[in-house]
Amino acid sequence: MSHSDVPGAAAAGDRGAHPAWPGLFVSFEGGDGAGKSTQLVRAAAWIASVTSREVVRTREPGGTALGQVLRTLVLHGEDLDPRTEALIYAADRAQHVAEVIRPALRRGAVVLTDRYLDSSVAYQAGGRELGADDVERLSFWATDGLLPQLTVLLDVSPGRGLARLSDAPDRLERAGDVFHLRTRQAFLDRAAADPGRWLVLDASRSREELTEQIVARLVPLLAALPPAGSTLDPQAVRPRSVRGEAEGARVVSTPAEAMHPENAAPPRDEGAW
Ligand SMILES: Nc1ncnc2c1ncn2[C@@H]1O[C@H](COP(=O)(O)OP(=O)(O)OP(=O)(O)O)[C@@H](O)[C@H]1O
């Protein structure tokens, strides 16, 4: 596997391989109902309000047309073998990176994804008892080593997160307390092992406080980006300027992400994971 074109932090053993891509890749991770989608939308709106840089909102599984088929299979299929499940997530991710994320980063976009590789490791390794190293290696192969420059972990107790979700639980949400506690710990362990990439937030805080903390971390990352036909307006970079949606902002959503209840009118038909 080649990690020669990894932006941000690279795969283990190949750190420091930063390409000249002008984009920024950010993932949002955490348990069910932690507030990932809420903060992703708010961060996208803020970015679009301070720069004319393209903002791409997307999610896993299901960030592509193929991914939507895989999402249905993996979230609503019954009795999936753990290796089969890991391979489906990896296939979804491979297509997502090839079709959406990598081209956007090459264009200089800011890509915000609702879940990425760390969810696979945390959910499948932490919860499903596959080897974490194997699951991670599989994802690195699928993505050719692409890791986000920033991963926001919305950390909340499983009970509190699940209580925020009102719809019928999907297959993973139904998986039980031990599963969710192990998954939470797996996220925290991964964050502790690579603090440069992660921003760990107490997701029991208010939406506004959380967005301010995310914005504070985004400011230097955006300011450090090479130009992509636009420049950051330093006067506009104020955490308190966060709004629900930026008017006239250039925010692009993948088809699946646009279907999310935070972003569209139809009621949610499934949880993410
Ligand atoms: N900081 C917060 N405090 C209280 N409620 C919140 C907060 N953030 C989000 N919520 C609410 O909690 C619910 C779940 O939020 P959201 O959909 O953003 O979570 P999620 O992590 O994307 O969930 P899922 O795992 O189902 O995708 C929503 O009703 C949302 O409005």
Ligand SMILES: [Mg+2]
């Ligand atoms: Mg969500």
